[in-house]
Amino acid sequence: MMSALNSKIEQFFYLAVDTMRENKDEILHEWEQMNFRLQKKQGPLYSLLLQDSVISQYAQIVSMLKKHIFEVKEINRYKMFTDLKSEWNKTFPKGMDHHAFIIIFTFLEKVVHKKIAKIHQKHQAIQYFFSELIMKLLGSSFCPLAEADIREYLMKEYLHHLLQYIPLNWIARIHQQEKKYRVKEFLLNEELLQVDSSWIDMIRILEADTVDFLEKAIFRLLHSEDVSLKDKKVLMANIEDEAILFCANKEDYPVISRLIRLFCHMFKINESVILSKMNESNWKDAVIFFNEWLMSAKTFEETVERIASGFVKYLPFERCAVFSYIQEKQVMAGLFGYAVDDREIKKIEESIYAIPAVLETVVTSQPVYVEDASSAFPKKYVQQFQLESLVIAPLYAMTKGLVLGGVILDQGEGKQFKIDGETMTALLKMCQHAGEYLLKYWHEPEGSSSLSYFQLSTREKEVLKLIASGYSIKEAAAHLYLSEYTVRDYITSAIKKLESKNRSHAIAKAIKYNII
Incomplete structure (x- = not known):
């Protein structure tokens, strides 16, 4: 499941690149106009940079970004950052003034934000892209990408x-x-083996029922005219889901076989280290994105909707249902469903004792993974929502030590999945952030605590708002x-939900807790 979390974060890189490429002309025009103004010693950016040497560096940076973002046909995340870093080191071998560096990249990012559509996720992606770019060029972070890449x-x-560096004739993946x-990839050592290019083309389209047959076919094509066939030997190594064939002269085989084993060992170690760094970065990025997503919510309903959509946007889940926990009744009550029937979610009011996994998450304030929903959930919900594997997580406000609600997450109807430690860590942190955001809507009537009274319908809120504004019942109608x-x-329904004594009390509560 970690690769799924990586993929979610990776999508922001490609969204940023696609967004910039869609607005290429406007962005480049603004970047180049600033270069013109700097050369003429004009504009506020000039007063911040001042030195002519730094101003010339601006032009070099724009040229570099233009080449690697806008002129490359196909974008590969890791290759882009690697190539940029390599060119950066050659262009600025002694580095550049840190102050000027930040000023320039802040300006470049600001231009992009100015030129693109006002869509939150696109702006978030641009912010992420430039943050990663800055850290990569400063050499302080590893750029995350999908495990396969x-x-x-x-x-x-x-x-x-x-x-x-090793006397190999050829390598075939x-x-x-x-x-x-x-054959996925074929590499030939042209210094050791002279082969007609047409044979190489044939090798790249070969296929066989077994690796052994394919090995023999490659060998015959390359060495058909070689009188010293007995002097060649092929060694096979398996890494992940592919076989790698190494052909060497027999006399070199003892040394080469040891080097190949060392290669396999070092490859796995290096891959593990990089993935570890990447995973650490990705779960933190997911939490940051989620927090930013919640910050712009202005009402209770919008906060709940953003909690639900945020778990799907930034974690490898497809559906999310948000519930409130009504302590005095010991029940979970549906608040909102994302990518699932929202009306059906809002109808749910179930004792936490009827669902052991929910009870566990309320008691422990920790997420719970359920591999088989049929073993932990009432049959009616398993059938209604086609539940298979799922995760239940508490919306936990740490500052008050309260479980205000929870979320149920899965990857779609009838889909099984496993959850890894990094995703669980990100989920736990997100739930804590969500709990704190919900805390401002929490109340404690008559010794109980819940969010249940916020489940007012749109009409109930409209009626209360009109009455609060001075409308009579007849005028409101x-x-x-x-x-x-x-x-x-x-009005009667709203009074009941707000656990109020009368109409005036209900209106006072609705205003106090930002419902109307």
Whole structure:
């Protein structure tokens, strides 16, 4: 599941790049206009940079970003940052003034924000992109990316180095696709083996039922005219889901076989270290994004909706249901459903004792993973929502030591999944942030605590708001095109939900807790 979390974070990189490329002309025009003004010693940015040497560095940085963001046909996350870092070190071997560096990149990012559509997620992605770019160029962080991309990049790097420094004739990477074994990549040492390019092209389209057959086919094509076939030997190594064939002269085989084993060992160690760094970064990024997403919510309803959507946006889940925990009744009551039938979620009011996993998360204030929902949830909910694997997590306000509610998360109807430690850590932190945001809507009537009274319908809130503004029941009914009896029913319902003594008490509570 970690690769799924990485993928969620990685999406922000590609969203940022796609957004910038969509607005390429406007962004580059503004960047280049600033270069023109700096050369003419004009504008507020000039007064911040001053030195001519630093001003010339601005032009070099723009040229660099233009090349790697806008002119590359296909964007690969890791390759972009690696190439940028490499060019940066060559262009600025002695580095550059830290103050000027931050000023320049802050300006460049500000231009992008100014030129793109006002969509929160796009602006968040741009912020993330420039944050990663700055840290990468300053050399203080590793750029995270999908596990598969890391493995692919490392493999290519390692194999090219092997071919450069070890007397190998050729290397072939083999992978299985549609029950056939195919050549994924073929590397030839042209200094040791002279082969017609047409043979190489044929090798790259070979397929066979087994790796052994494929190995023999490659060997025959490359060495068909070689009188010293017996002097060649192929060694196979398995890494993850692919086989790698190494061909060497027999006389070099003892030494090469040891080097290949060392290569496999070092590859796995290096990959593990990089993934560890990446995972640490990704769960923290997910929590930061989630927190930023909640910050702009202005009402209780919007906060709850953002909690639900945030867990899906920033963690590898597809559905989320948010519940309040009503302590005096010991029940969980549905508040909102994201990517699931919201109306059905709001109908739910269930004793926590009927669902042991929910009881556990309320008691321990910790997330609980349920591999098989049928073993832990009432049958009616398992069938209604097609539950399989899921996670239940508390909305826990640490400052008050209160569980205010909870979320139930899964990856869609009937889907099983496992959850890893990094995702669980991010989830726990997010739940704590969500709990603190909900705390301002929490109340404690008659010795109990709950969020249940916020489940007022839109109509109930509209009626209370009109009455609070001085409308009579008759006037409110006319304003809303309802009967007076219906308006009275809404008021009665709101009084009950707000656990109030009368209409005035209900209105006072609604105003106090920012409902109307």
